Amino acid sequence: MASGTLNKIMLIGHTGDDVKMTYFEGGGCIGRFPLATNEEYINKSTNEKVSNTEWHNIVVRNKAAEVCEKYLKKGDKVYIEGRIKTRKWQDDKGMDRYTTDVQCTEFTFLTPKDSVNTPTANSTEPQKTQASKAQNPPIEEDNDDLPF
């Protein structure tokens, strides 16, 4: 019997651009956007402050992608949960190249919106990014009628 593995990444950062959508035949789509996380620390040897920005390639799918495209703007703060996936591609010289993406499985917007009511306005827990559930609240809760 298989025993399990875990591949989970949790990010809080600011988007570096709007969501770029790609639509596929059959109705699927993905959205991509860069997310920046920062760290600052003192280099103990030189006593200098060091600032690093790490850029993450976020990939969201289907309904979740559409929600992100609609409500997530460049510079917004967002919580992203997902898994790491490194994909191989060929550059223009036919060389193998690798890029590491974050395949988003949950997200929640952290930038306060004072705008009108939105689909996400009613959700205060991270949204699952399943095909047909992206705009819905967590689904563990709503699929039964247990008395607790």
Added chain:
Amino acid sequence: MASGTLNKIMLIGHTGDDVKMTYFEGGGCIGRFPLATNEEYINKSTNEKVSNTEWHNIVVRNKAAEVCEKYLKKGDKVYIEGRIKTRKWQDDKGMDRYTTDVQCTEFTFLTPKDSVNTPTANSTEPQKTQASKAQNPPIEEDNDDLPF
């Protein structure tokens, strides 16, 4: 508009007992079991080693509960992901009491099984604990046919 919150707990520990099931009218069920996590450290003042065991009340629902009941045995190591929920109850004197549970949303067995093939045998990623998905692999992957 609401901006989001997060309530996530991630545990690796050993079960202190088998899963106790409760079945409800309408077909729902929950399973409960205790999970132990440990910490050891040196008390710097006394230079003594201190061992602490923390017991967590794990609650699993529906199909996931049935999978756990079937394959998770007392003493097994397991990864549990979920959210914290504190519930109020009355003791036999009518006093309000509170108990904090971990409502399990994902799990993966970490004790190697050399037994016969099981429903979980084919899943090496944490299992989502939704009503109808408990025995299936992560559902983000299988609900589209995107070319990546």
Added chain:
Amino acid sequence: MASGTLNKIMLIGHTGDDVKMTYFEGGGCIGRFPLATNEEYINKSTNEKVSNTEWHNIVVRNKAAEVCEKYLKKGDKVYIEGRIKTRKWQDDKGMDRYTTDVQCTEFTFLTPKDSVNTPTANSTEPQKTQASKAQNPPIEEDNDDLPF
């Protein structure tokens, strides 16, 4: 040889009160504050929207407690990482009671401050809550001079 366990909780929520400090002989201190996380979902049986607020008892120690007391105000949004600890106490009738705390190990403020420069202003990664490091940036980075 021991194999490990994990006891980790990650929360994003709003503080329900200012930080209450307790000082101990010897110079130690702790801060306590309540943190609210929310979930909303549709009850599929009744089709009603359900809103739940979960309150977490956050416990921070020493320097980290002092930073929180100084900069974290009621209503602020904050990321808290820690471990679960359930403690036993006696009520006024001598009955055993249990309360579950979140012992904070890292935190990062999520409410934008437009105020003057603060100790936390220079840290954009979660702060470790060790006794002597609370106001410092992550310490993994600054304790060596490795060329990367």
Added chain:
Amino acid sequence: MASGTLNKIMLIGHTGDDVKMTYFEGGGCIGRFPLATNEEYINKSTNEKVSNTEWHNIVVRNKAAEVCEKYLKKGDKVYIEGRIKTRKWQDDKGMDRYTTDVQCTEFTFLTPKDSVNTPTANSTEPQKTQASKAQNPPIEEDNDDLPF
């Protein structure tokens, strides 16, 4: 004032090789090893089972690297916590290339060892990977003498 970001990855997987050490002048060192996580799911379009293995480049520092080198063997299961860092390098044609590493901040061994007593034998919580603390238990606990 800066508000915070989070860059956290949590993995459970199997090592694909022993730890490769690099030592630096001044006494620092790093260890590197590959970690595999797996996912399996049913492609709903083709009804075929799909198996994917994801390889992560784990980087551990200093004392933690030495502990891993000593006790972590090819094929072992391990929990790794860290942050994502993508670094740039030049290939032999001078082209910019990028590789994404997991800078390990905590780890705990999940493969039971029946061997002799080890430095890690007394720790059942994830080990922090700071320069001088790698072999020690979590340090939040041992740096004060608070009465709880």
Added chain:
DNA sequence: TTTT
């Protein structure tokens, strides 16, 4: 009540 687990595990090492």
Added chain:
DNA sequence: TTTT
């Protein structure tokens, strides 16, 4: 290159 792991594991089931």
